[in-house]
Amino acid sequence: PTTVTVPATGLVLLVGVSGSGKSTFAREHFHPTEVVSSDACRAMVSGDEGDQDATADAFDLLEHWVGIRLRRGLLTVVDATNVQQRARASLVALAKRHHVLVDALVLDVGESTAAARNEARPERDFGAHVVRRQQRDLDRSRRGLRKEGFRRVHVLGPAELAAGVTIVRER
Numbered sequence: 001p002t003t004v005t006v007p008a009t010g011l012v013l014l015v016g017v018s019g020s021g022k023s024t025f026a027r028e029h030f031h032p033t034e035v036v037s038s039d040a041c042r043a044m045v046s047g048d049e050g051d052q053d054a055t056a057d058a059f060d061l062l063e064h065w066v067g068i069r070l071r072r073g074l075l076t077v078v079d080a081t082n083v084q085q086r087a088r089a090s091l092v093a094l095a096k097r098h099h100v101l102v103d104a105l106v107l108d109v110g111e112s113t114a115a116a117r118n119e120a121r122p123e124r125d126f127g128a129h130v131v132r133r134q135q136r137d138l139d140r141s142r143r144g145l146r147k148e149g150f151r152r153v154h155v156l157g158p159a160e161l162a163a164g165v166t167i168v169r170e171r
């Protein structure tokens with residue numbers, strides 16, 4: 001299995017299109033309280049985790065929540081697509097303000113797999129064009145990702161994900 005080393009008291013950004021398996025991966029590898037998801041934040045500010053109109057308020061809450069955890073020295077995993085540079089930049093800045101390390105963990109299963117999985121999800125009723133746009137954002141991000149301030153950028157493709165992943169927390 002692939003070993004992924006994350007900062008024990010820092011921040012981990014999951015990065016991947018809708019359907020790439022971020023929430024599933026987070027559930028499998030981290031404690032529920034370590035995971036801060038944009039869906040949970042959307043639900044808390046609007047009553048509906050699919051409410052796109054609540055996005056700005058949801059990310060306000062997400063950053064506040066993450067900031068408190070980092071100040072308290074708690075490992076925090078952000079479960080959001082994070083495919084846009086702007087979204088990652090504000091979280092990298094948040095980690096810097098709290099003097100903690102931040103890693104990116106890219107789940108890269110490919111657009112067709114992600115879109116096919118979403119087809120089977122009643123709670124994701126958007127079309128394949130949404131995943132296509134996210135994949136384009138991710139592909140654009142790839143080259144510069146290592147220069148955005150991450151300590152490590154882990155990229156897990158279908159083969160690594162199928163073979164299994166071990167998370168190591170590094171103090």
Ligand code: ATP
Pocket residue numbers: 016017018019020021022023024025080081117118121124161
């Ligand atoms: P979103 O950004 O929309 O929240 P996500 O990246 O969190 O998507 P998940 O909800 O984890 O994606 O997974 C999407 C679907 O794919 C779910 O139905 C899940 O059961 C399935 N899935 C996740 N990981 C795998 C896997 N490794 N193999 C097969 N199916 C998977």
Ligand code: MG
Pocket residue numbers: 022023024039079
């Ligand atoms: Mg999810």
